[in-house]
Amino acid sequence: CGCCCCCCRCCCYLDFKAKMLSKASLLRHLPKTRRSGGRYPVYYCSCAYLALSVLCYCTAALNVDEEVFALSQLTYTTDSGEVVVPAAGLGTVYSNDSSLQVLWTEAQKVGVVQESLVERRTCLTACPGLADFLPTAAQAVLNTAMQQVDRCFAMMEYNTAAICSLAEAQEEACPTLYAKMKEFDDACDAIGVDITSTVSEVQPLFQKIFALGDMTYQTSEGSGTTSVAVGTEGRILSRTTSLTILWDEPAGLAGKATTSQVDNVTCLDLCDGIWEYIYAMAEADADTSLNDGTRCLALEGYVDASACALKADYSKVCPGVHELVSERATTCAVVGVDLTGDDDDDTGVVVKDFTFKSCTYCSSEKGALDLSGTSYATLLYQNVDVCKEWCSGNSTCRATDYDTSRKGCRLWSHCPTSAQRTSSSCAWALYYLPTTTTTETTSTLTTTSSEAAHVSVLSDSRRICGGNLWIFAWITVLPALVAALWAP
Numbered sequence: 001c002g003c004c005c006c007c008c009r010c011c012c013y014l015d016f017k018a019k020m021l022s023k024a025s026l027l028r029h030l031p032k033t034r035r036s037g038g039r040y041p042v043y044y045c046s047c048a049y050l051a052l053s054v055l056c057y058c059t060a061a062l063n064v065d066e067e068v069f070a071l072s073q074l075t076y077t078t079d080s081g082e083v084v085v086p087a088a089g090l091g092t093v094y095s096n097d098s099s100l101q102v103l104w105t106e107a108q109k110v111g112v113v114q115e116s117l118v119e120r121r122t123c124l125t126a127c128p129g130l131a132d133f134l135p136t137a138a139q140a141v142l143n144t145a146m147q148q149v150d151r152c153f154a155m156m157e158y159n160t161a162a163i164c165s166l167a168e169a170q171e172e173a174c175p176t177l178y179a180k181m182k183e184f185d186d187a188c189d190a191i192g193v194d195i196t197s198t199v200s201e202v203q204p205l206f207q208k209i210f211a212l213g214d215m216t217y218q219t220s221e222g223s224g225t226t227s228v229a230v231g232t233e234g235r236i237l238s239r240t241t242s243l244t245i246l247w248d249e250p251a252g253l254a255g256k257a258t259t260s261q262v263d264n265v266t267c268l269d270l271c272d273g274i275w276e277y278i279y280a281m282a283e284a285d286a287d288t289s290l291n292d293g294t295r296c297l298a299l300e301g302y303v304d305a306s307a308c309a310l311k312a313d314y315s316k317v318c319p320g321v322h323e324l325v326s327e328r329a330t331t332c333a334v335v336g337v338d339l340t341g342d343d344d345d346d347t348g349v350v351v352k353d354f355t356f357k358s359c360t361y362c363s364s365e366k367g368a369l370d371l372s373g374t375s376y377a378t379l380l381y382q383n384v385d386v387c388k389e390w391c392s393g394n395s396t397c398r399a400t401d402y403d404t405s406r407k408g409c410r411l412w413s414h415c416p417t418s419a420q421r422t423s424s425s426c427a428w429a430l431y432y433l434p435t436t437t438t439t440e441t442t443s444t445l446t447t448t449s450s451e452a453a454h455v456s457v458l459s460d461s462r463r464i465c466g467g468n469l470w471i472f473a474w475i476t477v478l479p480a481l482v483a484a485l486w487a488p
Contacts, residue, residue: 066093067121068102071180073138076111083109087138088124088131116176123174127164130177137184149235152188153208155195162195207236209245209262212324213282217255226250230282231275233265263320271308274321281328291426292404293358296332299339307341334404335429336384351385352392354400354431361401361428362415369414371396377410384409388431399432 140151234247315322362368370377387409391397399415
């Protein structure tokens with residue numbers, strides 16, 4: 001629009017001082033050119049300029065006293081020193097004739113500024129978070145020690161403001177703001193960072209990542225090794241079949257890694273306690289004296305973090321952490337340690353409170369008996385949770401031992417301490433129910449007076465009935481005996 005207006009000015013040889021002129025004013029300034037028939041000129045040029053001037057004035061120009069804000073940090077040099085207007089700083093249009101002058105509210109300074117560096121205040125309030133995005137972006141751009149990828153990640157913290165400002169409707173409503181945000185977006189997109197995303201794409205170029213476990217590299221001289229500890233951060237330099245990582249520690253070390261060995265640093269903020277869980281896992285794995293059972297028991301305090309990382313949504317943005325946690329949850333389920341946080345019981349069987357003993361099994365040679373009472377139990381190829389449910393649902397089952405190498409278990413009705421043996425390869429895990437001790441108690445019968453009287457009557461009646469029977473016996477039996485003795 002401005003270009004068209006300038007062209008019209010040149011064509012008409014006019015230097016207009018105001019935005020709008022009346023038709024009469026235009027006629028007075030136009031040179032007269034005589035045509036055939038002696039008519040005066042047709043005012044095509046002046047009419048076109050008038051229409052474009054009205055359009056420019058109504059849609060593009062900033063009016064005096066209109067409120068605006070700065071799109072970048074502005075610095076003015078005065079006699080008393082530099083005056084800084086921060087990005088998103090507010091001001092009022094002071095003049096807009098030959099140049100745009102703004103009275104900045106905070107600095108109380110009138111300064112000349114390019115129209116491409118300011119926008120109407122209504123655009124600032126139209127996008128939530130824009131007042132925070134612009135100062136962050138300005139400080140990032142001015143920080144020469146900051147890498148471009150870090151600048152983009154800083155802007156990505158206010159992705160909602162970027163999304164709003166880059167909407168198609170804003171291109172017309174807030175053109176200078178849209179142009180500035182497009183400039184930021186294009187610069188970040190060129191290095192693989194999307195400032196409109198809540199979590200950038202999984203491991204783009206220059207993305208900041210961290211090691212999921214301890215890693216060892218051969219030195220360039222080939223005379224030794226260099227270690228990268230779990231949790232060490234770095235940046236992706238290139239992507240082929242593997243990743244080339246520039247590690248923060250040791251400084252300057254660049255080495256290869258697979259996508260399963262690293263993940264985005266943003267993943268550490270998505271699940272509470274996930275960093276502590278990963279560190280505890282690495283620490284347990286580094287201790288060669290521990291077996292799977294004790295390693296898993298060391299992670300029982302991080303069930304919430306594990307359950308969070310196992311969710312499907314988390315796996316989409318943090319595949320490395322999800323894979324690591326999923327594999328450990330599967331391993332621990334084999335030895336009876338649940339790291340999924342899932343308390344659902346589909347079978348309806350209440351699993352009893354078993355005592356866990358790692359590297360231990362029941363020995364039939366030492367007196368262990370299966371559910372049928374024989375000395376040899378059958379290996380059942382089921383996971384440990386099913387085995388515990390089966391034992392819980394059988395009243396005679398007292399223990400189950402699980403063979404981690406063959407992925408099966410045995411059920412026992414009798415497996416005392418004397419029948420428990422240690423597995424040299426630590427392939428077995430034992431789950432047994434503690435022996436319950438039965439004590440006999442003597443109860444005292446307490447009776448009321450009426451009950452005592454009733455008992456007394458019964459006792460007396462029995463005693464009376466017993467005496468009558470003896471009398472009847474003597475009366476009937478004794479004469480019969482006498483008669484038998486005296487009979488001829």
